Amino acid sequence: MRKGHPYGLHRVLDPPGAMPQPAWKLDNQPVCYDNELLIDVERLSIDAASFTQIRMEANDNPERVAAIMRRIVEERGKHHNPVTGSGGMLVGRVAEIGSALSTRVDVAVGERIATLVSLSLTPLYLEDIVDIQMASGQVTVRGKAVLFETGIFAKLPEDIPEAVALAVLDVCGASAQTARIVQPGQHVVVLGAGGKSGLTVLCQARRSAGNGRVVAVETSPEGQARIAQLGCADAVLAVDATLPLEVMAAVEEALGGHLADVVINCVNVPNTELSSILCAKEHGLVYFFSMATNFAAAALGAEGVAKDVELHIGNGYCRGHADHAIHLLRTTPELLRIFEEKVAASRTKDAEHLSTTLKEAAK
Secondary structure, three states: OOOOOOOOHHHEEEOOOOOOOOOOEEOOOOOOOOOEEEEEEEEEEEOHHHHHHHHHHOOOOHHHHHHHHHHHHHHHOOOOOOOOOOOEEEEEEEEEEOOOOOOOOOOOOOOEEEEOOOHHHOOEEEEEEEEEEOOOOEEEEEEEEEEEOOOOEEEOOOOOOHHHHHHHHOOHHHHHHHHHHOOOOOOEEEEOOOOHHHHHHHHHHHHHHOOOOEEEEOOOHHHHHHHHHHOOOOEEEOOOOOOHHHHHHHHHHHOOOOOEEEEEEOOOOOOOHHHHHHHEEEEEEEEEOOOOOOHHHHHHHHHHOOOOOEEEEOOOOOOOHHHHHHHHHHHOHHHHHHHHHHHHHHHHHHHHHHHHHHHHHHO
């Protein structure tokens, strides 16, 4: 069995010497090095920013979405969207365990796992794209993937429906990081609060902030309904997150003339950096979980408006984040119910989309 580098540098083809995530192309041969897990892939969960961009490029045509995904993987050896720079995660069964890992990982061949590292650094070999859930970005596939020895994963819980667990694990870093940064009594603003990550952040922000106010910014009626159902926000602002001055004015009003101690950005569209920055008080903290963030725009934008705030890059990983997110689901029945409803609604939308597509094709 061939020996590999702990960080997967042995898989990098272009440019030589690069790390797997920023590399343009990886070796995606479905063979197992001594320090790798080889996985039979069943499902990809494409991150929201990436899937939104792909859907727009494909004009919401599932066949074109599949073609774009195949093109990305063929060109890059991984699902690393060249426009957004992001990927997603996967679910599959362990097919082989490298000899150097056999006594170091708590998993056996045949067990089902979800990877907790980005598809943007995961060697992926696609055999077929079977089905695309256009509403959720979950894609049923056949193929192989490789997890390096430094790659993290979670076994799928038995007491939570798989699609729900996958949806939460896809954004598990968001709530865990929120638990770290939000302190009792703080005012918290969450942009894009009605999506997967936003809902988990709202739930954790409510727990962490205590008597501090939690403000949700969300424009979609569906997202607003989910926020109301969750019951964790003191105010829900239906204002476009790409309009900085309007967002700031709405937040100030909701907070009684104050700005936020902590702002967490979970929006899946570009150009929301300044809205996040302007909502934060001086010496406040802005956490960009959204992969649609332009971090140069954030840094230069804060400088341009003379705002002395801490800017945190959204790290999808922190120790124990998967366990934290699953615990949040288990201990918040309303959050679990919302995710179950969200998964069911996505399936209904996909069925309706397929029906419409078939009718148009038959004309």
